[in-house]
Amino acid sequence: MESLFSRSTSVISRLSFLSVLIVFLISSSYFTSTEAYDALDPEGNITMKWDVMSWTPDGYVAVVTMFNFQKYRHIPSPGWTLGWKWAKKEVIWSMVGAQTTEQGDCSKYKGNIPHCCKKDPTVVDLLPGTPYNQQIANCCKGGVLNSWVQDPGNAASSFQISVGAAGTTNKTVRVPRNFTLMGPGPGYTCGPAKVVRPTKFVTTDTRRTTQAMMTWNITCTYSQFLAQRTPTCCVSLSSFYNETIVGCPTCACGCQNNKTESGACLDPDTPHLASVVSPPTKKGTILPPLVQCTRHLCPIRVHWHVKQNYKEYWRVKITITNFNYRLNYSQWNMVAQHPNFDNITQIFSFNYKSLTPYAGLNDTAMLWGVKFYNDFLSEAGPLGNVQSEILFRKDQATFSFEKGWAFPRRIYFNGDNCVMPPPDTYPFLPNGGFRPEVSVFASVLLPVLLVFFFFSA
DSSP states (O other): OHHHHHHHHHHHHHHHHHHHHHHHHHHHHHHHHHHHOOTTSTTOOEEEEEEEEEEETTEEEEEEEEEEOOSSOOBOTTOOEEEEEOSSSOEEEEEESEEESOOOOOTTOOSSOOSBOOSSOEEEEOOTTOOGGGOOTTOOSTTOBOOTTTOGGGSEEEEEEEEESSOSSTTTOOOOEEEEEESSSSOEEEOOOEEESOOEEEOTTSSOEEEOSEEEEEEEEEOHHHHOSSOSEEEEEEETTEEEEEOOOTTSSOOTTOTTSSSEEEOTTOTTHHHHHSOOOOTTOOOOOEEEOOSSOOSEEEEEEEEEEOSSEEEEEEEEEEOBTTOOEESOEEEEEOGGGGGEEEEESEEEEEEOSBTTBOOEEEEEEOTTTTSEEOSSSTTOEEEEEEEEEOOTTTOOSGGGTTSOSEEEETTEEOBOOOGGGSOOOTTTTTHHHHHHHHHHHHHHHHHHHHHHO
């Protein structure tokens, strides 16, 4: 009997351990996929199209075009860096609109030397101002690639490449592999090249259509989890009906006493601040990030203030502050999620575009600066902020100032998810903030008092 009982106990303990292990594995995979999946832009990606335009005696000439199909995430300066690994022993004879960072070992070639002989070349865009004979359409922007919604005219980048020691027919050409994309840092993961139907091109007079000899596509997706271990922005909240200002969570992007954190912070009252921010350095030296010392240590703070209440409308003021002394943001954008974005009356001094990641759901808005007015967010200092106000029309069926309804559900800055304060710290209505606690206390105290007076009498 004891043997049977011990066996049963052993089986139960094993099953319990197995159950815990399965739950752990499932939860781990769940959190990883959540970080890599953008719920507000589920189909956002960067697609590269490699069009073989003509054959050469030992290879081909191709035009490579990068399309940023992400709604609000862009690639800022210093721009994109593209890499891959050749399938055979290909070389790059020449390039137009881009260049490789290294030539590699081309010692076996006599006379005409290739542009690059590396097995795994790394390609970067040319800078603005490049001579016209080295340009093609959509090139030479310093690698900057704007988002599809904000600036579709500058959401593509192209270059021409002449490949040698390669196949000269559709059956002998081998597609490159192991594509990598830096934008400008890590975060992008590229899938394998897939041969697709050849791209068709329509002439300017629209009377003739030509097509590429061969085409393959590469799709790259972004993960904030892979891009950086710490957040880059946070959110603070306030309202007209409560004096409490809810700041960004402490240590949202790092802690001052954590010596392992990369970078440093600087007190705004530091003597000779300008010389500390921009010390004398050699030409081409890239200085590390330097943010203002705050409780949250975030480079960017988005403040959402519920400003006024009217009979049929309510108003919000948004202020974006830059705490980074060595980085400004051109072509910045912000994405906010709130149920009242389906009924906006007016937005002041910001551009606005409704994002509908899912059919029938209109609760997400993309905001960005007006060109030549506030599309440039300066580094930390007196000019390091931009602000606007939004006027919402009330829906009497859903509108409320209770339980934090007037505050955003989620905020992104330049495509990165910002750290929100805990919901229980949101500013509450002064007349109703502690009613549950009072009512519970009264309901417990009243029977005790009744019993006391009953027995006293």
